Amino acid sequence: MEKKWTMPEYIRKAFDRYKYVLLVCCMGLVLALWPSGGDETAKQAAEEESGILWEDAAPDALEAQLARLLEKMEGVGRVEVLLTLRQGSQQNYVYNSSTREDGGEAQFGREEQKELVVISRGGEESPVVQSVSSPEYQGAVVLCDGADDPRVCLEITQAIRSLTGITSDHIKISKMKQ
Incomplete structure (x- = not known):
């Protein structure tokens, strides 16, 4: 059993x-x-x-994408965009740090060492990225056919401000010549 x-x-x-x-x-x-x-x-x-990532792309690629977007808005017509950067995107890397303290009664010493952390993938070494800061835009100039319409100018200003963080007083919209 x-x-x-x-x-x-x-x-x-x-x-x-x-x-x-x-x-x-x-x-x-x-x-x-x-x-x-x-x-x-x-x-x-x-x-x-x-087509591109907003944070990672070069400013001229962003200008082209923004121009394509604005052309689709009602009343804008032909458009060209120029963006200026105050500061590009930056990568912040991870560091190992160690502190060594030496000292007696008469003297005191402190030594700090920082070492970049790297990772090996496929035989290549690359630093470990802690964070990436977005680019900071300074201003924008927009030339378009519909710049004589205040409603179109407001729409363009709001679009640029929401995508780039540029304040309204640093956005200039002018009529494009024929």
Whole structure:
């Protein structure tokens, strides 16, 4: 006759008591191990949708994209855009730092060392980026056919202000000559 295996009573009681906690932990583990394209997938989707990423693109590419956008607005007509940068985007890197203190009664010394953290992928080493600051725009000049209509000028100003953060007093809109 074959003996059937049964779970010990103390394990069954513990499982019954903590089954929801175990379920949440298992779900967290599954989500943590789930393969994701994460940043690269989102970045590729944004590039496909708009052609370029707003934060990563060169100012002239942003100008072209902004001009295409403004041309689609009612009453704008032909348009050209010029953006000026106060400061481009900057990458902030991760550093390991260590401090060594030497001292006695008469003297005290402190030495701090900072070392750039690098990661190796596919045989190439690259620094670990902690954060990337967005570019800071200084001003914009827009030439368009519809600049004589105050409603069009307001719409253009609001669009540029919302996309770049440039204040209204640093946006100049003029009529394009024929």
